[in-house]
Amino acid sequence: MVVGNWKMYVEAPDAAKKFATSLRKKARSFAGAEAWLAPAFPLISPVAVDLKGSAIKVGAQAISVHAEGAHTGEVSAKMLKNIGVSFAIIGHSERRAAGESDELIREQLTAALGAGLTAILCVGEDERLPDGSHFAQIANQIHRALQGVVPMGRLVVAYEPVWAIGKQAADAMQGEDLEETAIFIRKILSEALGRDAVSRVPILYGGSVEPANAQTLMKEGGVNGFLVGHASADIDSFIEILKACKK
Numbered sequence: 001m002v003v004g005n006w007k008m009y010v011e012a013p014d015a016a017k018k019f020a021t022s023l024r025k026k027a028r029s030f031a032g033a034e035a036w037l038a039p040a041f042p043l044i045s046p047v048a049v050d051l052k053g054s055a056i057k058v059g060a061q062a063i064s065v066h067a068e069g070a071h072t073g074e075v076s077a078k079m080l081k082n083i084g085v086s087f088a089i090i091g092h093s094e095r096r097a098a099g100e101s102d103e104l105i106r107e108q109l110t111a112a113l114g115a116g117l118t119a120i121l122c123v124g125e126d127e128r129l130p131d132g133s134h135f136a137q138i139a140n141q142i143h144r145a146l147q148g149v150v151p152m153g154r155l156v157v158a159y160e161p162v163w164a165i166g167k168q169a170a171d172a173m174q175g176e177d178l179e180e181t182a183i184f185i186r187k188i189l190s191e192a193l194g195r196d197a198v199s200r201v202p203i204l205y206g207g208s209v210e211p212a213n214a215q216t217l218m219k220e221g222g223v224n225g226f227l228v229g230h231a232s233a234d235i236d237s238f239i240e241i242l243k244a245c246k247k
């Protein structure tokens with residue numbers, strides 16, 4: 001699966017709709033790979049309308065921890081579900097940097113799963129440290145996010161090392177390092193959720209995935225797909241990455 005996190009790259013409904021229509025029309029070219037799209041809030045509806053009836057999933061880049069009520073500026077999981085959203089990205093490093101705590105991320109996860117959305121939990125170290133202590137940061141993020149959470153719905157973990165985000169393919173993580181980290185994440189997930197839960201939780205990699213490195217990362221990295229930022233805002237790049245993930 002390949003999830004496109006549009007961040008604020010795609011800005012207008014027309015551009016979003018054009019992208020969605022084109023993706024739907026070209027779906028056969030990447031048959032065997034699942035395409036998921038996470039537009040910014042104002043663009044979710046136009047994209048969801050366009051993709052209705054297709055296999056392409058539409059999601060949100062964030063959700064409120066609140067289910068309803070007096071929360072100015074917040075968007076609940078239920079409101080998103082009502083307009084065709086089926087997943088939410090939670091705990092993205094850009095939101096952690098903006099002040100989201102582990103506790104808030106856990107509440108968002110609970111809200112998303114409770115509303116029947118698939119939750120994509122993002123984790124990742126700020127930097128790789130020679131003594132390997134960055135693994136503890138990843139483990140802590142997973143344990144704190146999943147503490148007491150019963151994954152009633154579907155959970156996906158996106159491993160996004162912060163140092164690799166928003167650069168170019170050459171700066172992304174290498175396949176070997178990714179494979180090692182993916183194994184580590186599965187081990188932590190098995191501690192947090194139990195052994196059998198692990199096979200049900202896909203692991204994605206995010207951080208400068210581009211057409212140039214998608215195939216190698218898919219082959220060597222031991223992950224189930226990608227969470228793609230800048231390259232997902234370009235239809236040709238996004239389709240190339242999807243093709244690299246075809247079964």
Ligand code: 13P
Binds near residue numbers: 164165228230
């Ligand atoms: P880039 O693909 O632009 O590095 O972004 C990765 C990311 O943050 C996806 O959520």
